Amino acid sequence: MAKLIAGVTTSHVPAIGAALDNGKSGEPYWQRVFGGYDFSKKWIAETKPDVVFLVYNDHASAFSLEVIPTFALGCAEEFPIADEGWGPRPVPVVKGHPDLAWHIAQSTILDEFDMTIVNKMEVDHGLTVPLSLMTGQPKEWPFRVIPLCVNVIQYPPPTGHRCYMLGKAIRKAIDSFPQDLRVVIFGTGGMSHQLQGPRAGFINSEFDNRFLDKFVADPVSLTKIPHVDYIREAGSEGIELVMWLIARGALDEQVKQVHRFYTVPASNTAVGHLILENTH
């Protein structure tokens, strides 16, 4: 049977990808960020997942205002790298796992989550920056990836509670998949940041660190945070943190924290990162 081994949460700041792609990762500014992932690269090389279920958001790359799915599940064989205005990132094409993805689509829809099934989708920095942070610059990504693209740009995004419950439904689907697969779930985005307007540059380390604490020990309390509190306390783009709750919902209630990292800033954003293992 398929087994969910662990969860990884991380920010997905585009400038991190640009720093890596342009050979700047050794500079002190960026070393402070990349250094927090040295352990993580070793961890994932040892954990050897077959599939990563990756929760992220598109940044007006694959989807525009024409179609705005709340939860879009990537069921394709592969996902090309989007051109975000500077040419596509020089990273490998992302290979999917259609068998497991379709199984998760069917299972979660019958569990009353109205998923959008996507058979053609380009993926942007929201998905590729976490892959780069966790694996460096490989010729091929060392695992298959199932993208789950969540709308967090058009207000309102799904609630934290809805995300957490979807995580539970995804876990149930993974647990019932008959093939032996080792699966890791990524929840990406955040932490506090605001990119827009006169309040841009907003960072709330106190909020972020409390979120990290609660995320491990008491995630249900986080599912009660209303959207307005995210926007006020974590910045208008900090609302992306609801995506982390999908990953947390999929994990066991009790998890083992094997890594935690936090730094300010990467460009405009507070970077937070956790690795949590299921113990059963």
Add this chain to the structure above:
Amino acid sequence: MAEEAYEDIPGTQVFDARRSRAGYWLNMFCMSLMKDENRKAFKANEEKYIDTNFPHMSPDQREAILKRQWNRMLELGGNIYYTSKLGATDGLSFQNLAALMTGSTQEQYAAMMLAGGRSPNGNRSKSEWKDRG
């Protein structure tokens, strides 16, 4: 309709239904700049590109784009993930745009971020920004 609680957050335009509807053509214009051929056509003649391809855009939005009034674009329904594509066409990063929108020099803005960013204290409610005019 009662005003949403998020309208009290200073310096912030939440991209809700009202703004998304108002900003549709402005944002779709920005989206068109994802293609290199469109970026070239826009750069060659900005007014003609807008008038030919986005005739439904409001005169205010058109002016805000041509004058690169980044905050005004947001006030008129623009979303930062879209307006940043216009920024990219001009060679500006998210951090470059943030400096422009906050009225800082690039150096001041980068220094503020390195020092831990803009504090939540004094930046949660419009009532705290009254003195800023």
